[in-house]
Amino acid sequence: MSTIDVPLTKRGFGRTQRPDLWWVTPLFVFLGLGAFVVYSTWAAFQGDFYRFGPYLSPMYSPLLLTSRPGWWPVWIPFSAALLILWAPGGFRVTCYYYRGAYYKAFWADPAACAVGEPRKSYWGERTFPLILQNSHRFFLYLALLFLVLLAHDAWNAMWFTDPVTGAITFGIGLGTIIMIVNPILLGGYTLGCHSLRHLVGGRKDVMGGASRKTYDCVSCLNRRHMTWAWFSLFWVMFTDIYIRLCAMGIWHDWRIH
Secondary structure, eight states: OOOOOOOOBOSSTTOBOOOSOTTHHHHHHHHHHHHHHHHHHHHHHHOOSOEETTEEOGGGOSOOOSSOOTTSOTTSOOOGGGGTTHHHHHHHHTOHHHHHHHHHHHHOTTSSTTOOOSOSOOOTTSSTTGGGGGGHHHHHHHHHHHHHHHHHHHHHTTEEEOTTTOOEEEOOBHHHHHHHHHHHHHHHHHTTOHHHHIIIIITOSSOOHHHHHHHHHHHHHHTTHHHHHHHHHHHHHHHHHHHHHHHTTSSOOOBOO
């Protein structure tokens, strides 16, 4: 069978023979991730309005300290979020999906398939700092722990303190529902992780019984890993915004029960 070589790219950054709007996806990824990074950085250093009644922002959970400890460097503004955000942040940054997303959107490595890159060499992830991406499997264990903590926060969001009597009563507010959805979306993202898929069965030649069912479950979530990643990312931000604006008195929490 005869074959012909079809050139896919032209030399030079951004040059290509693709006729489609290949730049749309990287642009939206750049804007979406950029917006989240800017907001989450501000919210973390802001250090206030992260709690409203029984609601605790996921960007501050678990709440380890509420005031500056003596060992904290004086030249760094203190915020309780800075004590914990490195764990979920590390899990996101080293995620297999997010790597492909921000490599293209922020580093143009490459900007898209069959599109010219701004560099001529390829180092892969075998050198510093990209070799640190291999820590993703370890951040997974912390992410699983955070799912439990955020689910506990959602449970706490169902118990309100009466401002007059001080009695604690069961209730459901709009913030309660928002906080319940948060660990569900994060669970769909975390439990569909490629590293978890390998951990529960990907390293085995033959599977059966419970291991096979677990592997199939993780694989089912993994097929929509990108969707879970984006929905869970922005729901974390929305949850923080909702609690923050309620604490500032801008929004009123609607009590359902």
